[in-house]
Amino acid sequence: MKKSCIFLAVFIFSVISTVAQIRITGLVKDEANETLPGANVVISGTTRGTVTDIDGRFEIAVPSGETELIISYIGYLEQRIAIGDQSYIEVTLRLDALQMDEVIVLGYGVVKRSNVVGAISSVGSEDFQDRPVANPVQALQGKASGVSIIQNSGAPGEGAQINIRGIGTVNNSNPLYVVDGIVTGGIGHINPSDIESVEVLKDAASAAIYGAKGANGVIIVNTKTAKTGEMRVQADYYYGAKQYWNSIDMLDSYEWHIHNLIRSSNPNLRNDVEAGRDAYYARMPNIKWLDEISQVGNTQRANLSVSQGIDKMNYYLSAGFYDENGLVRTSAHRRQNLLFKVQAKPVKWVTLDLKAAYQGSKTDNVAGGDNSIIRDALISAPQRIYDERDGFMLNNPLKRIEQNYNKSSNDRTDLNADLKINVLDGLVIQSRVGFEFISNESDNYGMIEPMYELYLYELGDFKRPSIANELNRNKKFIWENIVNYNNSFGRHDIGILAFTSMDNFSRFRVRGSGNSFLYNNFSHTALDLVAYNRNLSGAPESERNVGFGGRATYGYDNRYLLEVNFRADASSNFPAETRWGYFPSLSVGWRMEQEAFLSSIYWIDQIKPRASIGQSGNNRISAEDQYTIYGNNNLYTFGTTNNNYFYDAYFADNIGNPSLLWEKTTTYNVGLDYGFFNAIYGSLEYFQRYTSDMLIRVPVTDATGLNTYPRQNGGDVLNSGVEIELGLRKSFGHIKVHLRGNISFIQNKVARLGDRDDPIYGGGVSNPGIGQITYTAVGQPIGQFYGFVIDPVNPIYRNRDQVLADPLYANMDQPSLLVGTFKFLDLNGDGRISKEDKTIIGNPHPDFFGGFNTDLEYKNFSLNVFWQYSYGNDVFNVMKFWLDVGGTNQSNNGKGQTISNKRKENIGKFISLNTVATYPFDPVYNPENIEYANLLAINQSMVKIDENFLDGNKSSTFFVEDASYLRLKNITLSYNMSSQLAQRLKMSRIRMFVGAENLLTFTNYSGLDPEIGSTRAAANANTSMGIDYGTYPQARTFFLGVSLGL
């Protein structure tokens, strides 16, 4: 008790010690003889230190008895200077191309880069600082090899689909996130300005320490901590304006009318034209709905941080504010971040780290997915007028935005405490706890159409304003205890780590919805006002995990490296008999450059071959799967209409599997790290990931009466690939160059799906009713597009004779129905078109992808150019149906249907241009006319050919497009004001920057944006990738900003 009081006292009143001191001054320069402001000068073995001023000078009080100073600066080799009796020290730091001494954060520990034996990619804070992005994940895109990041859409607040080294499972394949040592659900909430570094653990040897959660790789994020030395205040701000980088030209009002006329063969319209009334259409307003619903978006972020290191304690305090208004009106995302970190060392052998982080965000959503507002805007008839009282505007996308209110907010608090005790030299005992409180709210409100305000109606439910509110509260507690021992005995380096981990997660969800009687007032909505269709749902949910494990590392003579990891995990999600899983790994490395036969070659800095094998797991299934769950979603009534008694009807749609096991992923990895001339560096990796016991729903016959296929450990998936990273970092006089590039080739193949290898279908397109379009089958990658192949030579039957000439249709009763339809290939040659003729028609996953980064620095200027690319990925472009083929626009409760507007480039396909001189079309319908056949194609291919022999499913090569792209993701030019000038402005540092995001995109894709992720929940995302429903495109953003050091 007494001790703890002292402890507290020390913590609160950290007093600057007052032992005998000597003062040392010095100067830090680089190889170009330029001074380095902001370099760290630390007294070895302490946290005491300072930083160099704008002239690169420092002054430090060194207690007597301390013997060494450590001078370091990012990107430069660290130098240790013996103090001796010097009072002035001048240091020249050498550029460190390889950064081999950089410390890499592994699970439960750290390691020097030179000793890494696993496959790990690192991304530093410089990759986050100037990017106008809300979510750190966006800034990771293209930076690390083997890490595929596909932004789901460009909507504010939207997430991304992340796959590390291919897709290991058809289930949730998101990586595990670890923030400051604490396992958490994601990193989207983190302020990018607070990020110090990100490590991506890619192979199982590195991830095995995370056991049952590590199968899909681990992303470790470390937030900034205080630098030693005096108080630093840092303020950053940028502002960006967003606009579309791409557009689609649509028919204007007049053209649309003519198109409409030909398509619908509506006699009234025909008469209009014949009577010359078509001129009227030419005078109709010509509305570009996408413009109407769009705005110049903007984005801004402000950040203020204060940090200071005092004798026995340091702190870092940061406050951030992010604000984004999207391309589509009302879509927005706002976020506030607070981070407070304190590190105290009350006595030499104790370190206490405390962290408190708060994040609050609000997102205003617009409709996406199957009901995308972008799609609505593109295909809405161009002539309708926006008018409060005009029934014409019923189906107006602008109205749709204004009448729907869909907000979500997220509040999150993280509290971490971490106590480290140095028991002996090299032996550290550590205990840490983390609390996580997350609450999500969503608030939806749908107005009624103004039309119904004018009439007295017997209101159906759909005409009443609708309200839906949902509240999710998540709590998580995690406690870990770690014992770490590191020591060297002669040439032997030994490290031993052991830990235990337990966590407890609980969630509570409540949702209420209904229809109100109050009209059209957003601000007064509440569930209390629900008068009709009151619906309430909600449930608790919980999960607990325990685990223990350890790591042993052994190094001999700095040459031979060996690492063994082991973890055992148990989760309440699995049945008691099977819940323990054991995850071992082994890796070896050889630092060849340390060998005598290479050490004489001066230009070799590093040659490190390494290999690893390991296993990790995936526990992300629902705890329900082991149970047979009875649901109450129906009832049956006995008695008569006037006198009856209800019984809730409990029925089990699923069957619980009490013998479920973890999914396991075994990874084999061989790699080579290299560095030459202290300039060129990089790595090569080859890996194989084998996921076994993949949890899938194995199809069973309907005769079982089950609605949900039972979950079984039935699948195997193989991913293999090559990753190459290459960098060049060198100074050429005053020009500093840093080039980095990476490329990843990853192949994905399903090896087994249940006992009978039944394929898994996914990616439903309900509007238009194409149905499921992806196909996951043995021998194929996950989530392939699946459908008919259209004859490349004669894609369309232009007339009845062509149909009759095709032996496929010789026996059809009404072959004329097929005029204008796509000619599908009879792949299996059985003389008919049936669903057996469907085949794989596209692959949403790229053949290779990566990024290329150029940093150039000349005196005070620096230029960053970052390209990102993806090659060979296909997109299933649902928009082609709306923009090129047919369909009516029938959102908004089926009211006010119109034929969808079309892409302008199709104009020649609709209208016989020869006859434009008199009439815009030939009023005599000529079925032999090719153009007419084309329009029949438009008319019928998607609508009429819903023939049984096609099984009602028309997915075809028509929709699949190559969406390879190369994108100038970011270009930033920044100017570091000279220190003298900055000083004159009473600042220590002033940096200004200007740049653009998504400035250039090279692609052949016909839609608004080739980067299409998935709009589905994580558990289904991989079987529904790359479907463009009219996806909210990513914006081109021009931004400028300033960064001030006070």
Place this chain on the structure above:
Amino acid sequence: MNTYWIKTLVPLLIIMVISSCESYLDLDVKGKVTETDIQTNINNLNNQLAAVYSQMAKNDFERSLYRFGEMPGDHATMQTSDYTDELLQLATFTTGPANGSLATFWKACYRGIKAANDYLNAHDIVYQQWMDRVDEIFAISGTYSPLISGQGTIGGVELRTKNELTYMAGEARFLRAFFYFYLVRTFGDIPIMPQKLVIDATGNNFYQDRTPVDEVYDYIERDMRMAMAVCRPAFSLSFNELKAGRITNAAAAAYLAKVIGYRASSGETERWAEIPPITRWIYSDAVQLSYNDVLGPAFPGIGWDELSRSLYLFKYDSIRPTSRVNNVANIHNQLFPRYDMLNWVENEFNQEIIFSINHVYTGDGTTNNDNRGTVIWNDLYNMGSLDGEAVPGSSIYSASVKYSRDYGIVQGADRDPRWATSTIGSGFIPFYAGISVSNNFQSPTPAHRTITKYFVNKQQMPQNRVNSDYPRNIILMRLAEVWLWEAEALNEIGKAGEAMELVNRIRSRANRLKIETDVKSWDYVKAIVNSNTGVYIDADKPVVLQPIPLLSKEINREAIWKQRGIELCFEFDRFFDLVRTKKIAEASTAWNLSDGVLVGVVPKQFRRGINEIFPIPQDEINKAGGRWLQNPGY
């Protein structure tokens, strides 16, 4: 610095965490009802039994009733030539195995079977728990007699529970047999699923071979007989009771007779002879049956102890194989007097109705509840929609010309009053004020009529039209059908006189409408009826049906079948009756000659030996992994 406390504490904590793991991880799944949660008490059984019943009221099942029972038959006509229409394919025998309606029906039935199986598994467990309590009670009170009488409570246990539990097992058995019956007569050989589905790492029992038709019928018969032996006696129900709609022993007996009738072929006598005692037991107190009589034929070689256990007969009751099975007791002893009003909401649960799918109007605004309104209304009459108002529009099917030719148009002896009240032609009074009736609703030919038997009566409009909350029950078994079964059986076993007596009683009930017209003029009656009672009569005055004379067995048989056709018209059995009586080929040809020549109507392409049953849904064949062969010809 003393660090020993730390050095000891931390490993201690580690040990604590690990040692407490197992119980820490035993976390119940929250907010969900699991198998172990629900199989715990008697009240929960009611909720699981309701799930079995509710499978009948599901849209998928009710739609299948007309899709398979009427559309392929000769009483219905679809006016479309659109071969892509799955329903047209069913109606014209052009369907392939990919037709979605097949899978819908198949799945709907198997969902019902699963619900019944799940129920019976739960029943086993709960019943055992209850019996354990009963034994405890015996230990206290020393007597079982209050239990046997089913009166009062002991130790908080409601003693009438004994009977309820026995009834409920019977209800589940009935429903299981009921769903299998629909399957077997539609698809032929079908897999009988195990009562308990098992899934584990070493395999599961999901994939069953197809069972031959005859064995399926054995299985159905066993369940039906057990249900007949133990279900709630029909006399305990009356129109206003909260238990109305529960399956009774009369329902089980009637379906038993029907199942036996489906297995019996014309000319043989053994099976036909089984029917009359069962049917008479339903409507006459004079006939009494013992457990032996009811169960004996289906359970050869099975001891009474075992049998009574699986019937959940209370072990301390002195029930013996020779004991009398509860009688129906005069509830279903006569036909409802008015054929034309038999189907009204007001007349639900009348004396003639033995089994119906229950629907109620709730008015509480709940949605997604199949039980509160039947989908058939929506499908047949609410196709067009004017702001949610019901519009009789392009109904999925209407009465065929052949139907009218057989029973209505031809002048003479058989212008049947039932024809006029079961359908409606052109020129009738618009049935809902303010809504004009579309042309489609009126027939293209005078003979081509809209089916009104169930739904289009003025008073019978759904109270909440927007959600088609239409409370009308779907009648699936009534006394007239029981009599027709009995008549057919009697005729086959050489008792033609008794047979025709029953048939003529049914015919004379149809004349009730005629009796009223004798008092007033026909036009007057028609006007009154149309304006007040909601029955639409648009045809000429019907003839008085005369008794059918006794003739040869073959002629009687034809006459009985013809009576089935009109008495039970549009009650979802026509196609199966045609198949059973081997008249489907002939009827299809005749239909082609009458309806098939109409513009926009596609001829039936019936193939003998193939189209008597429908194909197994293709997806099921695929998922069964080659275990099942498709029905021949598909």
